[in-house]
Amino acid sequence: MFNRFSREIRGAHLNAVSQLQHTRNIYRFPLKSDINITKNGKTHIAVGQGGRSSRTGYTVSIFGVTGFLGKILVSKLAKHGTNIVAPFRNGRSKRPLKVNGDLGVVNFHEFDIRNVKSIEECVAHSDVVINLLGSSLNTKNFSMADANIEATRRIAKAAKDYNVDRFIQVSSYNADVNSKSEFFATKGIGEQVAKEYYPDATIVRPSPMYGHNSTMLNQLLPLRVFGDNILFKQEIYPTHVQQVAEALERITFDDSTLGQTYELYGPERYSRRELREMLKYMTHIGMLGYFPAAAGYYMPANKLAVKFWCWFNEKFSPSMESFNIDSYRRAFIDQVIDPKAFTYKDLGLIPDDMADFLYTYIKPHIVASSQALNRTVYGRDDVLKLRDYVNTPRNSLDLLDVKS
Template identity: 55%
Template sequence: MLRSRSIIRISTRTLYTPVLDSDINITKNGKVNIQVGPGGRSSRTGYTATVFGASGFLGRYLTSKLARHGTTTIVPYRDDLKKRFLKVAGDLGVVNFVEIDARNLQSIEDCVQNSDVVINCIGADYNTKNFSMADINIGLTKRITQAAKDANVPRFIHVSSYNANPNSESIFYATKGIGEQVVRDIIPDATIVRPSPMYGREDNLLNYLGKKIKMFVPNANKKEIYPVYVLDVARALEHIAFDDSTQGQTFELVGPEKLTYHEIRQMISGITERFGQLGPFAYQFGDYDVPLPIAKAIADLAQFVYWRLPNSDQMTRHTINQTIDPNAKTFKDLGISQDELTKLPEVLFRFVKQWRHPLIAQKAVSAKERERLREIQHFTP
């Protein structure tokens, strides 16, 4: 496989475009792939990639990047309604769907049997009545990895998590760490990718911190992270998929700046001007620290409702700062400099503007008029 070097310049930002340097490319297992067309949506790279978790947050952007240049993309799915929007990511016949069952080995094998690249983006940070975090992050990971090995797939890429550590106090971080060990035991030259907390329109970071009251949390929202834009991570994964020199390596894809949850909430509230109020407690750029055992007990009680709410393991993760493996590769090793990475303040407005207070445009009017408008807003049918 040849490393791609073609780029397109849009404004002042350089974006990686996976157009192979040669029309004829040979994979590690000897398969010859022929590129057809000048590049772009109606072309074909000759490669077939399977993306597990394609309908998830990161997976949908990765699928779009692969399919837009004619890479035949296999999308395993469970829920028909959650995968339909991926069909338009590529030209006719490029995006193909295969129904799977997480415990059906044959369905997993069918997804990888003709692939040149398998990318596992599946992960779970909460338990359900059918699957625990261990079932997904360890059990399903093992089945996918073994299926890829049995099918002699040339490249296997496993998306793990920041802070992945088998000895972590968090179940999620621990199962992700064990999952990495399982992948390495089965396919030693697999590529491990650990992205930082990712943000974007459908994320679990801004949507968790921003639009709901999060005043009463462990550690008073002092958790430190290096948030990274999901499109930057998708671009890096696209690069890794077509670069054989990345096999057997571990990548930590971290954002360009360190922020705390509290600082992110400050930025969001500065845009939305929705300052939480719960009885006598108000959020005016301040958070209230709750002892971890109490927070976990409340989160456990919240699991009895039928919709998804923060769980006790999420409370544990609130108290664990992000750490970076100094031996891991970074964006820089993929030819993506820090200047090319998106910074959260640059794009924050577009993701949180829909949460702005409805009366924010009336700031210039008198206090009495604002009060009248609030009454109209809340009580007019």
């Protein structure tokens, strides 16, 4: 009796296990169907159960793959077996990408935006081209117009010539052909260029992105920034880089996103200056003895001096990620949301709140010696309290706890 009963249970258990083994984990696998027909009529058959050895059947070329967002996007796409063509120009920056996918999934191809043939080779076998290539600096070899407009033109043209199904252009928040900022203007023109070749291109405009080693947070961390009162004036809706990558993954496999413009932004509006103040407390920068507070280290300056400083940086260290004349212009242009654009919600995503992640990304920057004095772990509530605190007007005597 006991044996029959246990055999039945075991049989039911094995059935459940075998069913599970044949069910693809839809939360991890991006495709809803095994057989997918692309816009140009190619058929892709997905195989596997959603893990590393699965294949979606799609091939995606990602320009700008070695950048901050590119690395995360590859990890999302390659882990389900979407074949990646990864154009690179610097052998060292491509190396960490290889391990994101199974053998043969991440394929490198050296390219140069001045060499059209190398671009064509990168797109020739792809179903989707994602263009993340962009720059907010004018360097000795490439201007912002080269990276944001001309490169887009060449990549989109090559993709069109090789009959690639889809083109996804990653632009920027505030992209506008009439903007006073060279970066925003070139990004705006880049969108138009992409649409010339692909009228149904999907345009994605991310806000400033935070994550591990993000430029957005790194720029706010130095002890002193000359003219921080002006350079950090801009108000933005920071967004999580992991979520931008997830949104791009969804867009890649969803043809209903054709021809749409997506603005990907976080739920909270911060000024960079306010964030810098918060980070000073979190990283204990400027601690004076036992005062657990950011004391001093302001280097305010007037507009003319800051403008000259930015011009000087651009002239004499143009390839450094320091402040240039266009960062000065951008400081006066707050982020504006286009109400007509689609957002995370249209992709089924709830935007991440920065307060939940700030400490994770800032922790590696906390001065080790100061941790002995201040071991606060900033959870969501503490970050929100800190935000209120830095926005409360006070005078310098508050640090000494002296009532004025």
